[in-house]
Amino acid sequence: MYKSKPEVVAAFREHGLRCTPRRYAVLDYLARHPVHATADEIFQAVNRTDPRTSRATVYNSLHALAEAGLVREVHLEGKSVRFDAIIERHHHFVCEQCGSVEDIAWFDVPRLSRHAQLGARLIRDYEMILRGTCEVCSSKLS
């Protein structure tokens, strides 16, 4: 969810991260555009606002944010990694028509739970990937 600037600064601190303008811009963009942007989309947006911003810094910021747990990497079809500022547990939906990715509110899979075992494996977490046709695309089809 979207956090106020002081909250974000506090979150940075908590994770031993300096709150720099670029990092803030990256996180802010992600929080305000929950569409699972790629690094390049984030770079384009942040660079538009502050043209001095470089690609490398966007990548650095994303890694720092990810390591601090303020942002999540999302690996799905397509060549580039996507990023998500929503770090609470949730599932993902991928539209096979337009490629958009949406968050799906969390629901438990009864058979599983965190810290469950599956065979000799230890489950730390799980998520679902749903694929199909998004609202916009299904309205276009009809």
Add this chain to the structure above:
Amino acid sequence: MYKSKPEVVAAFREHGLRCTPRRYAVLDYLARHPVHATADEIFQAVNRTDPRTSRATVYNSLHALAEAGLVREVHLEGKSVRFDAIIERHHHFVCEQCGSVEDIAWFDVPRLSRHAQLGARLIRDYEMILRGTCEVCSSKLS
């Protein structure tokens, strides 16, 4: 599951694909090594057997096989796409220690089904990604 050569040839035919030695080698490698190899790992293996094999052909073969539905792309953490010769529905488990990927036998998520609706979205299919510690790594930890 592993198919005999005539079965594979038939499967190729069915999808309008010529059965060439490279394609066969790629599919055969994947079927015999169900560890979700990357294109490069497949290239290394196939090239070891037949040193004339090029990277480009491995990529071409993988795309042809994927398009024909004989192979699946698996997108997970890491820079490269992984491939899976098991095309039946199943889930995936990723070991956060060693990065290995294992198939998990299919089970339904009661709340969902193919062709279900979730909001205004049409679900065509779904899968689970489980993350944790694999058998080998958890035995090393204890």
Add this chain to the structure above:
DNA sequence: TTTTGTGCAAAAGGTTTGCATACGA
């Protein structure tokens, strides 16, 4: 014979790295 697959090498696209400089705490 005709169509399509293959190898090679070069290019592309996304991401990482090295280094000098600028900036936050």
Add this chain to the structure above:
DNA sequence: TCGTATGCAAACCTTTTGCACAAAA
């Protein structure tokens, strides 16, 4: 001030492409 973030450019790695040649149907 000190340590680290930043910009730039070059490097890297995976994947794609163009083209001449070879092989499958």
